[in-house]
Amino acid sequence: MTAPILEYSDIRKGFSSGRAVLEGFSLSLGPRETVALVGPSGCGKTTALKLANRLLDADAGTVRVFGRAAAEQEPVELRRKIGWVIQEGGLFPHWTVRENVEAVPRLLGWEKGERRKRSDELLETVGLPAGQYADRRPSGLSGGQRQRVGVARALAARPPLVLMDEPFGALDPISRRTMQREFLAWKARWDAAVLLVTHDLAEAFRLADRVAVLEGGRLHQVGTREELTRSPADAFVREFVSEFGA
């Protein structure tokens, strides 16, 4: 097996209230693999995601990204190498669609022509042809379109790792299904590993190679749909899967 892109080893993370949000959390993500972190609200899944690009730092244990300890990497540089997608896209409302998509390449100092070529290509991929959409502002787009721009922005600099926090959470069920289908089509063309946070187990099964079930800051089980369904590690996983895994 090749070296993991992202690896959590025995992570502990608490907040000032003293309660541990994550305890003994270990998980690794191979190249091109999609892993979903699933669990009820407050289970620590978003915290785990933010540890990867150093929006948060662990209290104990190590996070390794691209083979090096995250704690030893400059946060700003690290983040530019990792795609980041959040609910509703988290777009900059005062920038056009194109400016949003080109944000990271611009931070990295790409030439204008190169940036433009890349944003044209990406907007085409996410189904928002540049000719029609590049000059619009986020307020002129639907929720689903904003989400697509968010995905395009995350992929712009061809990051080997993409983090997605409830990327389709704000969409209506129909757009959500469409985006999930398209995600799978895009994913087949990317070279990126994806760590995806969702509270929706059905979505996790649909999109991810492996699913990690978290609850109360503890990782209960990681596995494929098969594994989680056939041999749940404990009562929580069994109930969670039977109730939400349809």
Add this chain to the structure above:
Amino acid sequence: MSNLSAFLWERRGEILALTGEHIVLVAVASAIAVAVGVPVGVALTRRPALAKSVLGFANVVQAIPSLALFGFLIPVPLIGGIGARTAIVALVVYSLLPILTNTYTGIRSVDPAVIEAADGIGMTLGQRRRQVELPLALPVVLAGVRVAVVVSVGLATIAAAIGAGGLGVLIYRGIATVDHRLILAGALPAAVLALAFDFGLGALEKLLGPKR
């Protein structure tokens, strides 16, 4: 009425010169207030606890009657004395509050999700400030500048009392000689100036405002 316009026309040279002085007082004071107020307002967003006391203090200063503040400043070394410098210091003091408050609230009201996105894609703090927070807060900041400038135009007429020049010179002279035409020769241009600044900055606000 024709009497008044003939009077104003006769004095046009002096009125224009004093209007020029007036504009300089307001422009210099506003520029300093923006140069100090905006960065301090931005910096305060990182320390909400400190912000409360700073904004509170600025509020208290604002409550000092303006003529008294001009008077208090005269004996102060370096910034005090008779003349334009003292007047500018006083105008800066009054302009700071609206600029500080609006910068602070403008930045604080930027959607936290947008700020997290800026951090998450790898902007440095400076890049986030300049490229995201300030542009999004700009309409609110500009509204503060607009209030500050309009208030300064009015306050600057009082500056004549401490020998700073400007249109207040005509007003004071008019009061001393009980000459309404002289008072109007100072007051009318000052009012026009205030309206013009208000209109100009309002237009700028619209121009730079949210293109959403």
